[in-house]
Amino acid sequence: MGWRAARQSFRRYWQLYLLIVVPLVYFVVFKYVPMTNAVIAFKDYNVVEGIWGSEWVGFKHFSAFFSNPVFWNLVENTFLLSVYFLLAGFPIPIILALALNEVRLRWFKRTVQMVTYAPYFISTVVIVSMVILILSPRIGFMDRAFGFFGVDAPNLLADADYFRHIYVWSDIWQTAGYSAVIYMAALSGIDPSLYEAARVDGATRLQKIIHVDIPGIMPTAIIILILGVGNIMAVGFEKAFLLQNPLNLGTSEIIATYVYKVGLLNADFSQATAVGLFNSLINLLLLIGVNFAAKRISGSGLW
């Protein structure tokens, strides 16, 4: 559209342009202003001088973070938690979807879908509360299970070695049914003639899954994997934060929880913003890198 057409569009649909003003103001104020506020990562922010009045200090806060003894520990925790989450969480929804796709009993299929999908709607606070109650060595049913063998239940929540397992598997519990939906959709889009061909060739159900279903959902799976890798450093803050206790900090302190503590609890706004920016930047680079690789290998990417 040229400018003439634009002017015409303005005159004709001025109400539409009026309508969109408030939402756009929202995006500017709550999304773009924070992006410019992020300059405080390069300044010594103090309340009196304000964001723009504070003194420039260059990369001081970044180098302070990189030379901080916690730096490698934070990066490692964040990275391992996400990679574990990505690897463990990736195949399970696919298996669930493939299995559901084989079921002919409609009511059974519907029930499994309804039930496994439901936890997606439960809040993070409730999930973590449930984890805490179930794993609690005093009242949870872990205690009973171990008591059955005459052993005291270990306190898994206080053990840094178990934090990642608890985090990842409770998340899979919550989201597997939901993630399976997208693969179900992909499966329903497979050309039925492929199934007929497989049947003519005398394929068993398992062979049909391996040679028709799995190749059929591959493109979807790749996209989901790319996005997962792109989010590797953006592991869910809320849950890690809620599951944290002084005893498991060794593995549960991730970049996001560190930002919260440094920023809001210690009120070191500039340092926290610098750490946050570092995290976002790595994310962005990972996303671009993975997209590039995916395009090279499979010919399809996000953009």
Added chain:
Amino acid sequence: MVTNTMVEIAQRKEPAAKDSRHPAQVKDSGIDRLFITCVYVLLITFLAVVLLPLIYIVASSFSSPNAVSSGRVWLWPVDFSIRGYEVALSNPQIVTGFLNSLFYTVVGTLVSVTLTIAIAYPLSRKDFFGRNVITAFIVFTMIFAGGLIPTYLVVQKLGLLDTRWALIVPGAIGVWQVIIARAYLRHSIPDSLYEAAEIDGAGSLRVLWSIVLPLAKPMIAVVALMYAIGQWNSYFEALLYLKSDELYPLQLVLRNVVILNTQSGSQNIASLLERQQLADLLKYSLIVISTVPVLLIYPFVARYFTKGMMIGAIKG
């Protein structure tokens, strides 16, 4: 674009040719029967793994304080009692939290849906100049964000800290909801309808009000529920922006009671032991109370949700 393929997938119907995959007349061979048995075993395991913890929580919430504390409850209430709910509902903090959450959910959803439609409708119109630029402008915020502290500074500067608005305004518009709404409006409302309305002399707002909104009811329902559930479940904004506990939403109260183990709601109980037992029981009841509203609506909306989520499923 991913989203477009997803929309297409989402709009594809359940295959009518389902039977052509496994026609009934062809008997499964022995190996196939073994295989399908494994599939059922697997699915029943999935079902059990998801259900058992939920049943455990509900069963505990209906048990006696003593049974819960001594860990005797498994999948059925022991010494059935509703003591946990009595304690919860007589606790002012929990009741306030519940009412606050209700307020945030209702008002927040109204604000969010209104703003979402206000941006999605113009962007769905082909004759809206600059819609691609604006779409890119908002989608970019999914990929890159200023971060926790820079956003906090904005909220602080606007004077929203420790007010109810802090939980409603800063997260008012979700980019995914805008994308879903825009895709729906674009695909389900034919251009000829706009042309006809225009010939009849209706302005864009009139068209929105009397034609688009009535046609978009299913989409509005889905988007509203996504916002409502998000709002009901959120606690982090409250943790960041609120100081006064009379503004706390239920999820934050839940966190304080269960996760931080703050004693609550058992002030008038005589013995220490009994107080401890009640506090344990209260946790289970509180979990149920804060989850039930969401799970009650779920069966009614699950079908529509799947469609809507299909577009939102892939997070950027």
